[in-house]
Amino acid sequence: MTRPASVWNTAPTSAPAQRKDRYVPGSSAHPAKMHPGIAAHAIRTYTHPGDLVLDPMCGIGTTLVEALHLGRNALGVEYEPRWATLASLNTRSAAQKTGAGSGIVRCGDARHLTDLAPADARGEVALVITSPPYGPSVHGQVRSSRETGAPGVVKKDFRYGHDRANLAHVPTTHLIEAFTEILAQCRTMLRPGGTAVITTRPWRERGELIDLPSAVLAAGKTVGLIPSQRCVALLAGIRNGRLITRPSFFQMKNVRDARRQGTPLSVVQHEDALIFTRPVKALPDPSWPDTAHRSGT
Numbered sequence: 001m002t003r004p005a006s007v008w009n010t011a012p013t014s015a016p017a018q019r020k021d022r023y024v025p026g027s028s029a030h031p032a033k034m035h036p037g038i039a040a041h042a043i044r045t046y047t048h049p050g051d052l053v054l055d056p057m058c059g060i061g062t063t064l065v066e067a068l069h070l071g072r073n074a075l076g077v078e079y080e081p082r083w084a085t086l087a088s089l090n091t092r093s094a095a096q097k098t099g100a101g102s103g104i105v106r107c108g109d110a111r112h113l114t115d116l117a118p119a120d121a122r123g124e125v126a127l128v129i130t131s132p133p134y135g136p137s138v139h140g141q142v143r144s145s146r147e148t149g150a151p152g153v154v155k156k157d158f159r160y161g162h163d164r165a166n167l168a169h170v171p172t173t174h175l176i177e178a179f180t181e182i183l184a185q186c187r188t189m190l191r192p193g194g195t196a197v198i199t200t201r202p203w204r205e206r207g208e209l210i211d212l213p214s215a216v217l218a219a220g221k222t223v224g225l226i227p228s229q230r231c232v233a234l235l236a237g238i239r240n241g242r243l244i245t246r247p248s249f250f251q252m253k254n255v256r257d258a259r260r261q262g263t264p265l266s267v268v269q270h271e272d273a274l275i276f277t278r279p280v281k282a283l284p285d286p287s288w289p290d291t292a293h294r295s296g297t
């Protein structure tokens with residue numbers, strides 16, 4: 001029996017290797033996909049076959065595809081039509097391949113999740129798994145001069161679209177407010193005792209640390225979710241007891257630029273996975289008088 005650990009060995013192979021043959025063409029263009037191993041680990045740990053998994057900001061549908069391959073049902077919402085279409089195609093293809101489970105993708109703003117989701121899914125979700133868009137340091141791809149024939153490297157797929165309503169474009173305080181609203185909607189969708197796994201990480205803006213994990217932790221508590229664990233989901237592999245790092249071009253560049261300016265940054269090789277539980281019993285509403293007051297005793 002494997003013992004539950006707070007460090008998740010989620011990247012024994014690279015993300016592209018884990019994605020092989022599971023995604024329709026065009027999917028790799030999304031600038032900030034979740035590592036499939038992280039989604040798979042959370043789904044195995046917190047759900048059973050037949051359960052419903054929800055991602056309110058599902059991008060190209062990594063979490064949904066992993067859920068279907070593990071015999072769960074999947075429901076996703078994504079704001080940008082381009083990614084929602086790909087999520088829909090990826091989900092349909094996974095459902096066809098596995099012959100088990102059903103997948104639904106809706107395009108819209110997750111702040112209206114409970115209106116977008118099928119009515120019969122409300123209060124039935126076993127696991128919410130998602131990651132908010134964070135900071136400018138998305139993953140992206142590069143083409144070398146050997147591939148393009150042009151001098152230097154060419155950046156590709158490292159930004160979201162230009163729609164200002166995408167939360168990837170808003171200032172951090174606005175992102176946290178909006179994500180709090182999304183978590184409140186997720187709480188309504190979760191069944192009592194259900195789990196929410198939010199992957200996130202801190203970043204730096206002009207040298208200042210933006211501690212998004214702590215802000216997400218506070219947001220979860222605000223909406224009545226109970227924080228239960230804080231785990232490390234590795235983006236590095238482990239071989240012979242050593243970490244095999246797989247930094248992206250952009251990570252390396254950001255770290256080198258920061259070091260040149262005197263900030264001793266390191267390459268981040270994990271995501272923070274914040275785990276919350278929806279309480280089984282409804283929390284008493286502090287604004288209601290209790291029974292003793294009502295009966296006058």
Ligand SMILES: C[S@@+](CC[C@H](N)C(=O)[O-])C[C@H]1O[C@@H](n2cnc3c(N)ncnc32)[C@H](O)[C@@H]1O
Nearest residue numbers: 033034057058059060061062079109110133167
């Ligand atoms: C970090 S990415 C998630 C990637 C996804 N896990 C995957 O592997 O493809 C965050 C996603 O949230 C989407 N998004 C931003 N604002 C949103 C909103 N208000 N409602 C729903 N999705 C939103 C972005 O377009 C982006 O695709």
